[in-house]
Amino acid sequence: MSSRLDSKVIVVTGGTSGIGRAVAERVASEGARVVLGARRKDVGEEVAAGIRARGGRAVFVPTDVTAPEEVAALVRTAVDEFGRLDGAFNNAGTVSAFGPVQDIDPDAWHAEIDANLTSVFHSMRHEIPAILESGGGAILNNASNLGVVGMPSVSPYVAAKHAVVGLTRAAALETAEQGVRVNALVTGGVDTPLFRSTMGTTPEDRAAIAALHPVNRIAEPEEIAAFAAFLLSDESTFVTGAALAVDGGFTTR
Numbered sequence: 001m002s003s004r005l006d007s008k009v010i011v012v013t014g015g016t017s018g019i020g021r022a023v024a025e026r027v028a029s030e031g032a033r034v035v036l037g038a039r040r041k042d043v044g045e046e047v048a049a050g051i052r053a054r055g056g057r058a059v060f061v062p063t064d065v066t067a068p069e070e071v072a073a074l075v076r077t078a079v080d081e082f083g084r085l086d087g088a089f090n091n092a093g094t095v096s097a098f099g100p101v102q103d104i105d106p107d108a109w110h111a112e113i114d115a116n117l118t119s120v121f122h123s124m125r126h127e128i129p130a131i132l133e134s135g136g137g138a139i140l141n142n143a144s145n146l147g148v149v150g151m152p153s154v155s156p157y158v159a160a161k162h163a164v165v166g167l168t169r170a171a172a173l174e175t176a177e178q179g180v181r182v183n184a185l186v187t188g189g190v191d192t193p194l195f196r197s198t199m200g201t202t203p204e205d206r207a208a209i210a211a212l213h214p215v216n217r218i219a220e221p222e223e224i225a226a227f228a229a230f231l232l233s234d235e236s237t238f239v240t241g242a243a244l245a246v247d248g249g250f251t252t253r
Helices: 018-029 041-053 068-082 106-133 155-178 193-197 203-210 221-232
Strands: 009-013 033-038 057-062 087-090 137-142 180-187 243-246
Touching: 009 018, 009 068, 009 106, 018 033, 018 041, 018 057, 018 087, 018 193, 018 221, 033 041, 033 068, 041 057, 057 068, 068 106, 087 106, 087 221, 106 137, 106 155, 106 180, 137 155, 137 221, 155 180, 155 243, 180 221, 221 243
Parallel strands: 009 033, 009 087, 033 057, 087 137, 137 180, 180 243
Antiparallel strands: none
8 A cells, every 4th residue: 555645644535436436445555544525425434434444544424515514524523533634635516407598597597606606605614713723725726727727518517617717726825835735637538337327328428528538538537536645745745726627738738
């Protein structure tokens, strides 16, 4: 087991599947103590148990990231269980409102903004004080490639993810001198359950999306997790306020 993240305590939201699960498992394999937050209790307990079975340390806290009191409880559990908080991967989110702007229901708009943007605000609002108390650390927000480019028919998601990049940069400026690094991941298409249930529902859809990437394929969650682990480690201590592409060249077009 690698020790690059040995003794660090890291919160992962949306940690029960896809990129979140891959990041949780990767940082645990590198020595981190992981506190998973997600809504599905049965799956969350399963993921945490799997990490422990492989020699890692992990706990699961049922968390709706749109509820500030539940996010507060997640961070508090990390500190109570392991004595500190060194980092966080704010990954929870969804895409569920589709169609042109004029057809988007206002309730659907607000729900998606809450899930993808306000949840990151709630998370950082509680994570930053805990990380400062521990002497500094790193926060990584999953903004996706739609945080820096547009795409039709998913305007609430695009708007939220663009705002996540802005929120990341503002928080990075506020905390840089205090030793907290805040960065955003700009991910391309990734083979996750969410991707397969929304944009990649058929082989033809997946092939079309793969073709948007110069590498002509979709990423595996583990590829994103490898980069995330670096950004959460002390090997990236001069990186903050950045929207970092791990997207197979998608945003270079």
